[in-house]
Amino acid sequence: MANPMDDCDFNEIEDKAVRADLLRGALPACQPQEGSPANTFTASEMEELQAALPNMQIGPLKKTQEVKKADFDICHHAWPTDKKEQDKKLSSVASPQEAPLDWHGAPDFTLRPPDVPRAFREKVRAGAFVAPTNAVCPGFLQCNLVVLPAGPLAFDFLLFCQRNPKACPLIEVVDEGFCPTGIAPGSDLRTDVPMYSIYKDGKFVEDVTDVTSYWPEKAVAFLIGCSFSYDGALMDAGVPLRSAEQGKNVPMYKTNLKCRPAGKLQGNTVVSMKPIPALKISKHVEITSKYTHAHGGPVCIGRPDVIGVQNLDKPEWGETVEMAPDEVPVFHACGVTPQSVLMDSKVPFAITHKAGYMFVTDMPSDMGC
Amino acid sequence: MANPMDDCDFNEIEDKAVRADLLRGALPACQPQEGSPANTFTASEMEELQAALPNMQIGPLKKTQEVKKADFDICHHAWPTDKKEQDKKLSSVASPQEAPLDWHGAPDFTLRPPDVPRAFREKVRAGAFVAPTNAVCPGFLQCNLVVLPAGPLAFDFLLFCQRNPKACPLIEVVDEGFCPTGIAPGSDLRTDVPMYSIYKDGKFVEDVTDVTSYWPEKAVAFLIGCSFSYDGALMDAGVPLRSAEQGKNVPMYKTNLKCRPAGKLQGNTVVSMKPIPALKISKHVEITSKYTHAHGGPVCIGRPDVIGVQNLDKPEWGETVEMAPDEVPVFHACGVTPQSVLMDSKVPFAITHKAGYMFVTDMPSDMGC
Structure with missing residues (x-):
């Protein structure tokens, strides 16, 4: 039988105990993330998980744990069965650009060779991975994507992000070509996101895996x-992630918190909700507020009605998460906000990632914070 | 004789001891700031100061000290002698706009009625204050100003700020009209800066006190x-400000630290230098790194040659500051950077504040950090 830590196909493992072990090991990495509509566990995997872990307590992620290839292979529903076909596609992918960045403060990838996300993006580019990314490349920053035609609307969106940094923490702006060299050298934004959504006149048109033909000139x-x-940092500190424990996506709600408008763009903040034990909220705020590049501290704690959320059981996106009696609902600005705003503002044309199908970068997920 | 803490004209005080007391009290507030080319003391005031304080040790600013009208009157070289003329001008100034801001996170000025900066801006608008602002309105945030025609160049500059947040920490972008309601309701950017500089094709043209006729459509x-x-926070923590003690403007240097370009804009970081005692550098970094809205922590500590500064005695802007044997040169990104970049990039047209003649806002200088 295959060693579970080797590169292997989950579905080929017949031993139930080994499958449960694998699921237990993968759980912290497989937690759903804000803005991700789907959990990466299939229904049958969840059943096994619940059977294997009846009184599940998620342990902290080891900070020093090595990123293993298996970490991003385990949840792949979409690996091609034809190995040869995959290798052929991969070999046709151009080598990533290796020239060092020449501005002060540029990330130095020589310190941490980013083989894992690069290899992952190449698989995406080759059409070999079409699934939500919340399980892939732990330790590396994932990003929401918004593509707009250059011009006044792009200025408005840049200004919108500058004015609403909690909802739209801008990591990178690519204003020429399609390679975000600053955070993912050698990548191609037209092909390296597992699934994209196309919007016209503020309405969803279709999901595609390659936007080369849609990319504005x-x-x-x-x-x-x-x-x-x-x-990961929250779990390290013993702050539980109930949605992951319950095998659910986080619930997300539209609020009455108006974003600061910019030009033609306006709309309200979308928040995600995490139930946090009352005794751990302070720690939760201390940790999350350091992550200003990832929505930072909560926007509201304990009173959903104050932000216009009347019924926690009816999220606009994601799933309802059960709350224990000692827990308080804690709300964070959510990466779904810009997409909601682009739709509310009826922009003529936009490409975004499909919610949950993120772009994986070479940056550490804590960006050194 | 007038009580020195009352509203009074410094130059009308004849008692030398009272003048020295006033100078001593005003010193922490009068410290020169990065990007400010001139000290607010006149030569004769400096002579008096040095005579009054031969072994000067600057004490910490009291955090709770009240802002007094005298605090921003004391260094005014430019008060009009004709009181009636000034009152007439002031009465013609429109009432500041009072409508509350209606987006989440908007500053709530009801918590701290910003009468002092508002009154100061009205005096500037009336032509009654034309001088560097480093002595005025202590406790309130002052800002560098850059005005560009709307269009591709404005996009480039917005992106430049986003890409170089240490040198260009963006506080506010006013893309319609001339009133930064978010940070200074009721103000008018065409008239409320004491002195402006006009640039054409990357070259300085002239300094003016009113840019109404220059403001692009x-x-x-x-x-x-x-x-x-x-x-102020540094002095509270016992980190000395040697430039102020020596009555000098901070020295500023062009470095070899290339900014990250954005569109047509490129250039190198300008830094200011503070001599910091070796035993206090850690504290200095801890404090300044919290002020991300004001250039944050140092970009270089202790080795000028590493950033291409060969001779500390020859700053490009400001004045040489003497360093004690236990002190180390500490370099911060400086607000002169964007002006330097606009010139290096030969932009067709720009209005900026004249270095040192800042725009005074209603925001607390620590922005709540």
Whole structure:
């Protein structure tokens, strides 16, 4: 039988105890993230998980744990069965650009060779991974994507992000070409996101895996931080992630918190909700507020009605998460906000990632904070 | 004789001991700030100061000290002698706009009625104050100003700030009209800065006190944080400000630290230098790094040659400051950077504040950090 830590296909493992072990090991890395509509566990995997871990307590992620190839292979529903076909596609992918960045403060990738996200992006580019990314490349920053035609609307969106940094923490702006060299050298934003959504006149048109034919001749691509970044740090500090324990996506709600408008763009903040034990909220705030690149500290604690959320059981996105009696609902600005705003503002054209299908960068998920 | 703490004209005080007391009291507030080319003391005031305080040790600013009208009157070289003329001008100034801001996170000025900066701006608008602002309105944030025509260049500059947040910490962007309601309701950026500089094709043209006739029909005004903000906190913590003790402006240097370019804008970081006692550098970093809206922590400590500064005695801006044997040169990104970059990039047209003649806002200088 295969060693579970080797590169292997989860579905090929027949031993139930080994499968449960694998699931237990993968759980912290597989937690759903804000803005991600789907959990990466299949229904049958969840059943096994619940059977294997009846009184599940999620332990902290080891800070020093090595990133293993298996960490991003385990949840792949979409690995191609034809190995040869995959290798052929991969070999056709151009080598990543290796020239060092020449501005002060540029990330130095020589310190931490980012083989794992690069290899992952190449698989995405080759069409070999089409699934939500919340399980992939732990330790590396994932980003929301918004692509707009260059011009006044791009200025408005840049200004919107500057004015609403909690909802739209801008990680990178790519105003020429499609390679965010600052955070993911050698990548191609037209092909390296597992799934994209196309919007016209503020309405959803379709989901596609390659936007080469949609990319405007002159475009600006915005990459926005994602709260996946601090989930590991929270668990390290003993702050539980109930949605992951319950095998659910986080619930997300539209609020009455008006964003500061910018030009033609306006709308309200979307928040995600985490139930946090009352005795751990302070620690939760201390940790998350350091992650200003990933929505930072909560916008509201304990009183949903204050932000216009009347019924916690009816989230606009995601799933309802059960709350224990000692827990308080804690709300964070959410990466779904810009997409909601682009729709509310009826922008003529936009490409975004499909919610949950993020762009994986070479940056550490804590960006050194 | 007038009580020195009352509203009075410094130059009308004949008692030398009272003048020295006033200078001693005003010193922490009068410290020169990064990006400010001139000290607010006149030569004769400095002579008096040095005579009055031969072994000067600057004490910490009291955090709770009240802002007194005298605090921003004392260094006014430019008060009009004709009181009636001034009152007439002031009465013609429109009432500041009082509508509350309606977006989440908007500053709530009801908590701290900003009468002092508002009154100061009205005096500037009336032509009754034309001098550097480093002595005025202690406790309130002052900003560098850059005004560009709307369009691609404004996008480039916005992106430049986003990409170089240490040198260009963006506080506010005014893309319609000339009133930064978010930070200074009721103000007018065309008249409320004591002195402006006009640049054409990257070259300085002239300094003026009113840019109404220069303001582009569609303009974007950028307000950038100023390191004045943390000088008070440093002194509170016992970190000395040698330039102020020596009655000098801070020395500023062009470095070899290339900014990250944005569109047509590129150039190198300008830094200011503070001599800091070796035993206090850690504290200095702890404090300044919290002020991300005001250039944050140092970019280089202890080795000028590493950033291309060959001779500390030859600053490009400001004045040489003497260093004690136990002190180390500490370099911060400086608000002169964007002006230097605009010139290096030969932009067709720009309005900026004249270095040292800042725009005074209603925001607390620590922005709540």
